[in-house]
Amino acid sequence: MSQSLSAIARDRNIRYFMISFTDLFGVQRAKLVPAESIDAIASSGAGFAGFAAWLDQTPADPDILAFPDVDQLFQLPWQPDVAWLPADLYTPDGNAVDQTPRLVLKRVLAKAEEIGLRIKTGVECEYFLLSASGETISDGRDRQSKPCYDQQALMRRYDVIREICDAMLTLGWGPYQNDHEDANGQFEMNWTYSDALVTSDRHAFFKYMVKSIAEKHGLRATFMPKPFAHLTGNGCHMHLSAWDPEGKENLFYDPNGMLGLSDVGYQFIGGVLHSAEALCAITNPSVNSYKRINAPVTTSGATWSPNTISYSGNNRTHMIRIPDAGRFELRLADGSANPYLLAAAVIAAGLDGIANKRDPGPRCDNNNYTEPLPVGTVKQLPAYLLDALRKFESDTILSEALGAAFSTAYPKLKRQAWNEYSAHISSWELDTTLDC
Incomplete structure (x- = not known):
């Protein structure tokens, strides 16, 4: 994707982005990010507590980071000021969370x-x-x-x-x-x-x-x-x-x-x-x-x-x-x-x-x-x-x-x-x- 997400937001009148991942039980988890912050969050990853979703983690584990696939953007037709982005999970030190369903595929x-x-x-x-x-x-x-x-x-x-x-x-x-x-x-x-x-x-x-x-x-x-x-x-x-x-x-x-x-x-x-x-x-x-x-x-x-x-x-x-x-x-x-x-x-x-x-x-x-x-x-x-x-x-x-x-x-x-x-x-x- 040649354009930044913030530029796409301006072109398409998108106000918010959902950075979404699917956990092991198929439940979709998301952070709603305003367009003004999307480039920074997409670059650094949206933070989640893995134990709060259906993943094999504990409350003692560090946050996991969801990095959106910027080439797979779905602007909600029924609510076009919002866009959905599927994401892959990584640890703070850059390692893939190998149990992530999308990464398994x-x-x-x-x-x-x-x-x-x-x-x-x-x-x-x-x-x-x-x-x-x-x-x-x-x-x-x-x-x-x-x-x-x-x-x-x-x-x-x-x-x-x-x-x-x-x-x-x-x-x-x-x-x-x-x-x-x-x-x-x-x-x-x-x-x-x-x-x-x-x-x-x-x-x-x-x-x-x-x-x-x-x-x-x-x-x-x-x-x-x-x-x-x-x-x-x-x-x-x-x-x-x-x-x-x-x-x-x-x-x-x-x-x-x-x-x-x-x-x-x-x-x-x-x-x-x-x-x-x-x-x-x-x-x-x-x-x-x-x-x-x-x-x-x-x-x-x-x-x-x-x-x-x-x-x-x-x-x-x-x-x-x-x-x-x-x-x-x-x-x-x-x-x-x-x-x-x-x-x-x-x-x-x-x-x-x-x-x-x-x-x-x-x-x-x-x-x-x-x-x-x-x-x-x-x-x-x-x-x-x-x-x-x-x-x-x-x-x-x-x-x-x-x-x-x-x-x-x-x-x-x-x-x-x-x-x-x-x-x-x-x-x-x-x-x-x-x-x-």
């Missing part, structure tokens, strides 16, 4: 570049629009058992959807469609794929943007994996392809390959399948995540989420789908996934697949909801977060690729969250065991 992408691969991704972020209290779906007339693509329900939320889509148009993301999803009150908005770090920054900003615009309209948006037991949950489907360093040739594309996918593409899929159980600790990072995968049938007739570690062609009942030549879709992740860790972990698993030429095995074309594969044919997904964390802790592929600092900090904090959940006495437990 950068390291994985650097490893891809070393072998001549430029990874591109796209994400499909599903969310619910709820009442301001978050207790009910915001549209009382949205009651169909099969509400997916419901035209009336979509247009009753036109003001919110239009404002979000208009914002993406203003930002230059190339949004191309918006729809009502499979659950009552649920929506999805699609924008054009890009380089993995660009998509992850946009993914992080998208979640902030959707929540902010929903609040502006007196509503509450949630990406929670399974807010309602009887409805389809919020997935975060990821599309991946690998390109040459210039981004001109799709190395996953082979017109002679099965379903138009190259050997490299299948090896990448093989790596994702091989590490899938450990991967779940990242793609499905919350206790609630495991109420979405392996879930019973919803009122719509299908959960649209996977239950086995398997892949297929254009078949949405498996963990991986190959909908088109030259790319694949991972249907495993949910709305609570950290935008940076999601990409980092999936790419790391795929790179291992390429390095070891992992065979994904035979394609599964069955309807996995009504005609499940025989027991033992493929592995099941973990049933609980604790199961996924144990797989992650015993896995060497992801831990080595994501780095020792992250691979120690992340499961440590996630186990704390699991223990907090385990200590909670639910109303179900009281209803079923109080009279024992």
